[in-house]
Amino acid sequence: MPAPRFLHKYDFPSMKFSLYFLGYEDKKDIPTDEKEATAWMFSRKATIELTHNWGSEEKCYHNGNSDPRGFGHIGIAVPDVYTACKRFEELGVTFVKKPDDGKMKGLAFIQDPDGYWIEILSPNNMLDIVS
Helix, strand or coil, rough: CCEEEEEEEEEEEEHHHEEEECCCCHHHHHCCCHHHHHHHHHHCCCEEEEEEECCCCCCCCCCCCCCCCCEEEEEEECCCCCHHHHHHHHHHHCEEECCCCCCCCEEEEEEEECCCCCECCHHHHHHHHCC
16 A cells, blocks of 8 residues: 555644645645645545644654644544544543634544544534634
8 A cells, every 4th residue: 555645734823733634645636726625635535634833843852742842643533523522521531622622613632541632523524624
């Protein structure tokens, strides 16, 4: 199987981070219209999201979850964020952000047993968040 390819980047200047998306897709298949490209990207079967928190380039390496923030987390797409979060709550998973907390509604962050952040997102509402 080929390695994932860079698909798209979104910058969020007001919150000082960028999202990078990788996937097993042919770049020539990506629509040229920005909204169509976003919808297309979030409809793929296997997309990896990487987050870069700005300003961390000259600081020492660590897991990115505390200052100075660098690589922050991975993102996992689920059909319904609220249903997934209900299950995580029932299982006693630690939340960093619940779906309706903060500026970005409809997505959540949980912690794995080692304290690394995992974003829980739904492709169905990502077009509204990144636009």
